[in-house]
Amino acid sequence: MTLHTKKELAALSNAPIASEVVENDGMKTVKFAxxxxxxxxxxxxxxxxxxxxxxxSVGKKNTQVRIVVPHGRTVEAQYAVxxxxxxxxxxxxxxxxxxxxxxxxxxxxxxAGYAMEHPGLVTFGAQIILSKPEQDTLERKRSYASVxxxxxxxxxxxxxVTAAWWDDIWLNEGFASWMANKIVNQYHPxxxxxxSELNATEGAMGTDGMxxxxxxxQPIGSNDDIANAFDGITYNKxxxxxxxxxxxxxxxxxxxxxxxxxxxxxxxxxxxxxxxAALGGANQSIATAFSSFLDQAGVPLLSVQMDxxxxxxxxxxxxxxxxxxxxxxxxxxxxxxPVCIRYSAxxxxxxxxxxxxxxxxxxxxxDVAGCSGWLVANAGxxxxxxxxxxxxLLSRILKGKAEVLDLPEKVAVIGNIAANx
Numbered sequence: 001m002t003l004h005t006k007k008e009l010a011a012l013s014n015a016p017i018a019s020e021v022v023e024n025d026g027m028k029t030v031k032f033a034x035x036x037x038x039x040x041x042x043x044x045x046x047x048x049x050x051x052x053x054x055x056x057s058v059g060k061k062n063t064q065v066r067i068v069v070p071h072g073r074t075v076e077a078q079y080a081v082x083x084x085x086x087x088x089x090x091x092x093x094x095x096x097x098x099x100x101x102x103x104x105x106x107x108x109x110x111x112a113g114y115a116m117e118h119p120g121l122v123t124f125g126a127q128i129i130l131s132k133p134e135q136d137t138l139e140r141k142r143s144y145a146s147v148x149x150x151x152x153x154x155x156x157x158x159x160x161v162t163a164a165w166w167d168d169i170w171l172n173e174g175f176a177s178w179m180a181n182k183i184v185n186q187y188h189p190x191x192x193x194x195x196s197e198l199n200a201t202e203g204a205m206g207t208d209g210m211x212x213x214x215x216x217x218q219p220i221g222s223n224d225d226i227a228n229a230f231d232g233i234t235y236n237k238x239x240x241x242x243x244x245x246x247x248x249x250x251x252x253x254x255x256x257x258x259x260x261x262x263x264x265x266x267x268x269x270x271x272x273x274x275x276x277a278a279l280g281g282a283n284q285s286i287a288t289a290f291s292s293f294l295d296q297a298g299v300p301l302l303s304v305q306m307d308x309x310x311x312x313x314x315x316x317x318x319x320x321x322x323x324x325x326x327x328x329x330x331x332x333x334x335x336x337x338p339v340c341i342r343y344s345a346x347x348x349x350x351x352x353x354x355x356x357x358x359x360x361x362x363x364x365x366x367d368v369a370g371c372s373g374w375l376v377a378n379a380g381x382x383x384x385x386x387x388x389x390x391x392x393l394l395s396r397i398l399k400g401k402a403e404v405l406d407l408p409e410k411v412a413v414i415g416n417i418a419a420n421x
Contacts, residue, residue: 001014001015001031001045002029003030003032003045004028004029004030005027005047006026006027006028007022007027008049009048009049010047010048010049010050010052010068011028011030011045012045012105012107013032013043013044013045013046013120013121014032014035014038014042014043014044014101014119014120014121015033015034015035015102015103016032016033016103016120017031017032017033018031018033035119035120036100036101036119036267037268038119038159038162039162042118042159043118044118044121044123045121046068046109046123049070050068050069050071051068051070051072051074052067052068052069053068053074053080054066054081055077055080056081057085058085058088058089058092058099059088059089059098059099060098061099063099064104065084065085065088065104065106066103066105067080067084067106067108068105068108070108073108075133076130076131076132076133077108077129077130078133078136079136079140079144080106080129080130080144080148083144083145083187084104084106084148084152087145087149087183087184088104088152090183090186090187091149091152091153091156091179091183094179094182094183094255094258095156095258095259095262096259097262097263097266100119100155100160100266101120101155101159102120103120104152105120105121105122106122106123107121107122107123107124108124108125108129109125109126110126112124112125112126113125113127113128115128115147115148115150115151116151117152117154117158117159117176119155122151122152124148124151128144128147129144129148142184142188142191142193145184145187146180146181146184146193147180149179149183149187150176150177150179150180151176153180153183154172157171157172157175157176157179158171158176160262160267161266161267161268161270162268162269162270163269164269164270165220165271166220166225166226166229167217167229168271169226169229169234170216170217170234170237170272171270171272171275173230173234173235174216174235174237174239174241175238175239177200177235177236178197178238178239178242178243181193181194181196181197194408195411197239197240198381198408198411200232200235200236200239200240201236201237201243201384202411202415203232204232204236204240205299205322205384205386205415205419207231208233208237208297208298209298209299209323209419210324210327211323211327211328211329213233213297214297215233215294215296215297216233216234216237216238216241216293217272217294217295237384241294243382243384244384245279245290247338247340247379247380247382247383248353248355248382249286254279256281257279257280258279260278260279260281261274261278261279264278272291276291285336289336289337289338289357292335292336293335296333299322299385299386300320300321300333300385301321301322301331301387302317302318302337302339302383302386302388303317303318303319303320303388303390304316304317304375304377304387304389304390304393305393306393308371312364312366313364313365313371314362315341315362315363315365315375315377316360317339317356317360317361317362318359319334319335319356319359319360320332320334321333322385322386322419324419334358334359335385336355336356336357337356337385338353338354338355338383339353339354339363339383339385340352340353340378340379340380340382340383341353341363341375341376341377341378342376342379342409343368343376344368344374344375344404345365345368348367350367351379352364353379373396374393374396374397374404375393375397376397376405376413377389377393378409379409380408381408381409381411381412386416386419386420387412387416388420389416394413394417398413
């Protein structure tokens with residue numbers, strides 16, 4: 001990349017400046033180093049009367065971080081300076097791969113209500129990244145931290161490894177949304193971003209309950225289909241599916257799969273099929289189950305009922321597609337659902353997980369004597385499914401047992417009641 005511009009203006013691009021030559025006519029020529037491999041939609045440059053605020057260096061390569069602001073607005077970058085290096089460091093630690101690029105400039109741009117993950121030159125709408133300290137609010141700080149974590153997660157998911165085509169854009173956006181909630185939860189657990197994430201999941205299920213809902217992996221036949229793919233199904237359902245399978249597989253196994261994928265496809269393109277193969281490793285049932293959610297629209301409705309026949313407690317499960325009242329759609333649909341439950345067993349609350357591969361199945365509850373205890377059928381509210389509690393299971397949760405549920409589980413129970421009504 002080479003830019004020819006007025007000599008008094010600053011010029012930036014994805015890579016560092018290689019040379020800068022001032023001409024006799026008041027102009028200058030700025031040549032940038034060759035970029036690492038990247039798709040053309042991530043090429044970026046910025047020219048303007050900028051000022052640079054040093055946000056320190058971070059990571060294994062001591063990458064310099066700068067907040068680039070319009071002239072006279074350096075004081076408004078205070079929170080971005082305080083938080084950006086920490087967020088980038090947490091991302092690098094999770095991925096186990098150093099930040100892949102030579103520099104990180106975050107540029108405030110006017111008249112934009114969005115941000116974009118250009119490698120080395122991430123752009124933010126000015127109101128997202130800048131605020132006068134005396135006027136700043138907690139909500140604005142939360143917003144910046146979340147957007148920054150989302151865009152910087154793209155440095156690995158989307159930039160280092162890029163989706164092969166737009167039908168897999170959930171690999172970029174669903175993953176970055178999921179990662180942003182994880183990182184901000186680590187950075188400020190008191191902000192409870194997991195509840196914001198759960199609210200987004202509820203919104204996705206509301207859309208996905210309609211028969212008009214599209215698939216996550218929707219075929220792309222035109223440019224308009226690309227625009228349609230940037231919606232709550234891609235961002236929020238994609239994020240929710242990652243959350244569900246992380247909960248089912250376990251944090252460490254899931255993280256190992258993420259790192260395996262990024263290492264295998266670094267500086268290349270990849271598909272959902274390749275991602276799922278890397279995620280599951282030797283356990284390819286993960287790929288099959290995950291694909292059942294990617295390749296069909298809709299939300300499962302999981303009906304649960306205690307079965308104490310034969311002198312042992314089991315949870316009987318059945319599934320169909322959730323449909324709102326009055327819908328003329330068919331409920332005859334099934335998924336391979338990772339079901340995780342939590343229940344009372346004396347003084348403990350064990351957790352059991354199982355993969356429901358058919359229309360119905362049972363989960364043994366080995367520590368339960370009798371069928372009088374409480375049970376929540378979506379442990380941690382990590383599952384992307386609606387629950388219909390049969391018999392008196394719901395009343396056991398609501399009558400004096402709410403204190404045993406964690407906050408996400410309480411939100412999910414209320415969401416299920418609202419949806420089923």
